[in-house]
Amino acid sequence: MADLTRNNLFKPNLSKTESRAEAVSRTAMGMIQQEATKRDAKLMRLREARLAREAVDAPDAAASKAGAASSRRR
Numbered sequence: 001m002a003d004l005t006r007n008n009l010f011k012p013n014l015s016k017t018e019s020r021a022e023a024v025s026r027t028a029m030g031m032i033q034q035e036a037t038k039r040d041a042k043l044m045r046l047r048e049a050r051l052a053r054e055a056v057d058a059p060d061a062a063a064s065k066a067g068a069a070s071s072r073r074r
Helices: 016-073
Strands: none
Touching: none
16 A cells, blocks of 8 residues: 555645635636537538538539540640
């Protein structure tokens, strides 16, 4: 078992300023994490929509490019 000392056995008491700063920090980190989660969800939704749109548009774009290339050669 680890050595038990006063420094690792008891939780240190924070001063009023430190505890308030800890609460603000915890709240801010929670807000940042929540925004990051929303941003990632939006990114995935937009990526899926873009890929779906590209899958529909890809055959049309390939056909128009082939037609344009053949008309230039004439």
